Amino acid sequence: MSPETVRGTRGEDREHYTRAESRAIRRRSLRLLGAILKPLRRLVLLTMVVVIASTALRAIGPTLLAFGIDEALPRAVDQGDWWPAIGIGAAFLATGGIGAALVGWYVVLIARVTQAVMLELRMRIFRHTQRLSLEFHEGYTSGRIISRQTSDLESIQELLHGSLNELVDAVLLGTFTLIALFLIDWRSGLVLLGFGLPLVVLMWWFVRESQKGFRSTRVVSARLIVQFVETMTGIRAVQAFRREKRNDAVFGRVSDDYRRANVRVIRLFGALDPGLILLANLTIAVVLLWGGLRVMDAGLAIGVLLAAVLYVRNFFGPIEDVAMFLNSYQSAAAALEKVSGVLEEEPTVRDPAAPVRLSAARGALSFEGVRFGYANGRTVLDLAESGQRDLVLPAGQTVALVGTTGAGKSTLAKLVARFYDPSEGRVALDGVDLRDLAPADLRRAIVMVTQEAYLFSGTVADNIALGKPDATSDEIRAAARAVGADAFIESLPDGYATDVNKRGGRVSAGQRQLISFARAFLADPAVLILDEATASLDLPSERQVQDALQRLLADRTAIIIAHRLSTVAIADRVLVMEHGRVIEDGTPGELIASGGKFAGLHAAWEDSLA
Incomplete structure (x- = not known):
């Protein structure tokens, strides 16, 4: 079987795949997402324009502060010319207000995109599973189908509506922040890039390990739902044969597996969060120390130093949001794999290409x-x-x-x-x-x-x-x-x-x-x-x-x-x-x-x- 023919229901309870299978599954999931987003491309494009504009306006703030401290305030104090300070203040308020309004608009737009995607996914799963042959339904438990329509779609919705906001904000704000930092003080920009290498290593490690962890949680979550649904569906037999204690033990083991799978993921965040905080504090300390020395030598304005520190802080602040996105992304990616696997299933009983009509059958x-x-x-x-x-x-x-x-x-x-x-x-x-x-x-x-x-x-x-x-x-x-x-x-x-x-x-x-x-x-x-x-x-x-x-x-x-x-x-x-x-x-x-x-x-x- 070639990787392109990997089916979600043929091995969806596996926790490990070959590289070829993983690539095929990812391509399958991306094809599904692309097909759903294609009719929404205008709405998606508008959402992208709004979020870029709002993030750019937010990134201007520290530069305006630097200009105000180093240029506008001295002119107001020394020359009595308050117009530059008033202009800077007005610009700061305008960029902040417009940026906030655009953020609100962006939230509404991303919600519209999310709900449209969820509606299409939900209807596709329902329509497709209805049309699949009896062979599929006899081999695919009702609990797993319910898991596709509930917990898996909820993971995808959480990614699109919540975590994607955080990712887009973090990436764009980080990009604009880095550009603005290089424009006002390229030396501080180099410091930030220098600390970017251990940051990349830390994030790469987290992505690799969390991918394994979240796939494991999705697998165990599906087993948990299957066990619950089968027990409740067959409750008469359970009570008739006094299977309650044995089912308690089985459900307890599956629940404990789910707990341990989640604990493994939480431990990853327990290592990621302190690492991010440490890198952020070290970077700010180096920028502040080096910048302070240059300020003492009159090689750097105090306003620029303040702006550089603010930019470094703004750069590392959203990294935590990136980690939270990765949390949701890994969970949603595993869920999308399973959803796309169901949608890739082909009916073994196919409708004819050229159907023959038989309006009044005799019954022979x-x-x-x-x-x-x-x-x-x-x-x-x-x-x-x-x-x-x-x-x-x-x-x-x-x-x-x-x-x-x-x-x-x-x-x-x-x-x-x-x-x-x-x-x-x-x-x-x-x-x-x-x-x-x-x-x-x-x-x-x-x-x-x-x-x-x-x-x-x-x-x-x-x-x-x-x-x-x-x-x-x-x-x-x-x-x-x-x-x-x-x-x-x-x-x-x-x-x-x-x-x-x-x-x-x-x-x-x-x-x-x-x-x-x-x-x-x-x-x-x-x-x-x-x-x-x-x-x-x-x-x-x-x-x-x-x-x-x-x-x-x-x-x-x-x-x-x-x-x-x-x-x-x-x-x-x-x-x-x-x-x-x-x-x-x-x-x-x-x-x-x-x-x-x-x-x-x-x-x-x-x-x-x-």
């Missing part, structure tokens, strides 16, 4: 030489080795997939829904390869209902209308009645207008499943996939749904994955899978009579009912 499915393996390369589905190269599901047929856990049933269903693409061969709907089908037509033609039955924030009606947002109230109610959900929905505090996330609107797992059924039926797909969709239903509810399925699936293709063989009874055809292959294919009656794998499963199910 075919699997032609299909093999599939996940990212690790291991083949988990091999229909080409199932005795026949092609597997055809005619339109309108209800097919049940049966087999032990890991047999490949859900993988086959995910290929039909195009959550994944086959590694070899093709899956076709009405003769059109799913990879060529227009995404809108694909999502309209094929709907999958899973065991999770996730409900989004909003009303019950909103959740049922998820696949058909323009559905009328009558259509929503009809879909609910079709799956037997109407009665319990009407019993909720506000009926179909009940918010599912508010008190009184909570629904059971079985009721959530019924809502998801209503959602799928309202979408009216040509192909309906039920992946363990009745697992959360009790027996009365399951019978009710089976009655609804028999009525509503009459004119559509259905793929049913279920361990309960009672659900399989409504199928026209059963495919028995094992190790990613179809080992039996026929009607339920035929397979029971054949005495094969399905017959054994059916006999065991009947025994369990006795």
Whole structure:
């Protein structure tokens, strides 16, 4: 893998990279930042002009003081001419006032730039992660995604809004100060440059070490968020299995790792700050001593000496701000690396370049030489080795997939829904390869209902209308009645207008499943996939749904994955899978009579009912 293809999610928890990888990551981050700032270039240019002007005005102050002490005051005292002193005073006040006004304007401008950048980054992450394939989301924990949207973006915002102000001020003020110092007294300027060498060494050491430290803190911070989110998401399992103490210990270790990572960074500042103070005091002492000697010899005016001391102090004053910027920069750079890594991820399931429209799908499915393996390369589905190269599901047929856990049933269903693409061969709907089908037509033609039955924030009606947002109230109610959900929905505090996330609107797992059924039926797909969709239903509810399925699936293709063989009874055809292959294919009656794998499963199910 070349450095240019380094992906953030492929090794983002690593604390160390090769030089080539680090360069590639930095280039990737800079490309992202450049792309976001490009539409803001006029605002950025105006901000730069304002900050340069304000800093230049602030740098004039000591020179005005020197002229006032050495020229204006003697003329006022000796000759009674106060106009130069008045002019210098007015100029000092004007430069200070205008400079302050420009600083205020600059703060507003940089805030506008920062908020525009943050909005674009936040929306890019959200849009992009929504469009990434299921493979990404199955391998990327929700805690890490939350970390990208929260702590990482907060680090970047802190850099742009706060620390960048300090850096720009320090660099420009330092530059103008050095230039002004050389103009009024080049000897003091040389002294300052002489002490610049140990300053550069000190800052280089800090940058190198802090880069390692801040990358470590970002890695451990992400682990901390992941541990917290996973524990809270799985709180039922945690409490059911009494995992609280063990989780306390794990979270405590991660928290301690985070504490120690931050302490290492703080120690770096503990060495940097005294070093800066020492260098500043030594430089001022040398400038003052040498300048004082020259003043005694009449080789230097007292006002110029005062200005030189002020310039040296002004030069070292913002260096502390540079250190604080480096603090934020290293943290934000590590965060930007991770954000750019997510945005560099490419969907493994891509939209077609020339999509084929299929406005009215019939629902005929075919699997032609299909093999599939996940990212690790291991083949988990091999229909080409199932005795026949092609597997055809005619339109309108209800097919049940049966087999032990890991047999490949859900993988086959995910290929039909195009959550994944086959590694070899093709899956076709009405003769059109799913990879060529227009995404809108694909999502309209094929709907999958899973065991999770996730409900989004909003009303019950909103959740049922998820696949058909323009559905009328009558259509929503009809879909609910079709799956037997109407009665319990009407019993909720506000009926179909009940918010599912508010008190009184909570629904059971079985009721959530019924809502998801209503959602799928309202979408009216040509192909309906039920992946363990009745697992959360009790027996009365399951019978009710089976009655609804028999009525509503009459004119559509259905793929049913279920361990309960009672659900399989409504199928026209059963495919028995094992190790990613179809080992039996026929009607339920035929397979029971054949005495094969399905017959054994059916006999065991009947025994369990006795």
